[in-house]
Amino acid sequence: MGKKKKLEKFAAITSYPNVFEHGQAPKGKWETAFEKKQPLVLELACGKGEYTIGLAGLYPDRNYVGVDIKGNRIWRGATTALENEMKNVAFLRCQIARINDYFEPGEVNEIWITFPDPQPREGKAKKRLTHPMFLNRYFSLAGKPIIINLKTDSDLLYQFTLETIAEYSDLQLLISNNDIYNWDERPKELNIKTFYENMWQEKGIKSKYIRFQINAIVPWNKTASESEETPRLPEGNQ
Numbered sequence: 001m002g003k004k005k006k007l008e009k010f011a012a013i014t015s016y017p018n019v020f021e022h023g024q025a026p027k028g029k030w031e032t033a034f035e036k037k038q039p040l041v042l043e044l045a046c047g048k049g050e051y052t053i054g055l056a057g058l059y060p061d062r063n064y065v066g067v068d069i070k071g072n073r074i075w076r077g078a079t080t081a082l083e084n085e086m087k088n089v090a091f092l093r094c095q096i097a098r099i100n101d102y103f104e105p106g107e108v109n110e111i112w113i114t115f116p117d118p119q120p121r122e123g124k125a126k127k128r129l130t131h132p133m134f135l136n137r138y139f140s141l142a143g144k145p146i147i148i149n150l151k152t153d154s155d156l157l158y159q160f161t162l163e164t165i166a167e168y169s170d171l172q173l174l175i176s177n178n179d180i181y182n183w184d185e186r187p188k189e190l191n192i193k194t195f196y197e198n199m200w201q202e203k204g205i206k207s208k209y210i211r212f213q214i215n216a217i218v219p220w221n222k223t224a225s226e227s228e229e230t231p232r233l234p235e236g237n238q
Helices: 003-013 050-058 071-083 096-101 132-142 155-167 195-201 224-228
Strands: 040-044 063-068 089-093 110-114 146-152 171-177 208-214
Touching: 003 071, 040 050, 040 096, 050 063, 050 071, 050 089, 050 110, 063 071, 071 089, 096 132, 132 146, 132 208, 146 155, 155 171, 155 208
Parallel strands: 040 063, 040 110, 063 089, 110 146
Antiparallel strands: 146 208, 171 208
8 A cells, every 4th residue: 555545544534533542532431432332342453443343243232442553454444334334333543552541440341352463573472462461451441350352363372372371360261263264153253354364364374263251460470671661562463
């Protein structure tokens, strides 16, 4: 995509009523962003918003916020939502590492993480969106046990997440499947496909799914540098 097109999309979303950026998000009052007050679900690393849109269509009794840092990608989902008059969809442009700046504890009921960057480089584990540092942020958003859904094409992130869940008693594995399209009993929400998922599937890369619950803050051992650092992530779909 050319620079001019990207700039046009960035300019467009600044006027969209369903897109929020820094200083605009209704922290503590997210119900005002929607037609009805309903349980709030986040999609992190939402990219073009296909999953946010798909979930909102399947479950009109819930409100959805797609979160990503790339405004030109958010534009696609936000435009689709407006064109289809979807009243239970919004988008937030922000760094996921700063997610707690935009929601009050107790506002969020569930989280989807869809095809995030698996951060494969050695030493980058703490930037993975299922690292305990992030899991503690998600628990704080809910202020109570919260369900996390991970859909990924990365074997590394899939195994890392399963190992993390197994390591901490306050994390509860509910479902895992390493080849969801060969799973006859898969939940209907897993049939939603993103642009990038279709692309990788054509290359024979399998989609994987983990559903788990965070029941409490995870007491993981942080170094001084990790406790002070807020990682800046290359967010959005791969």
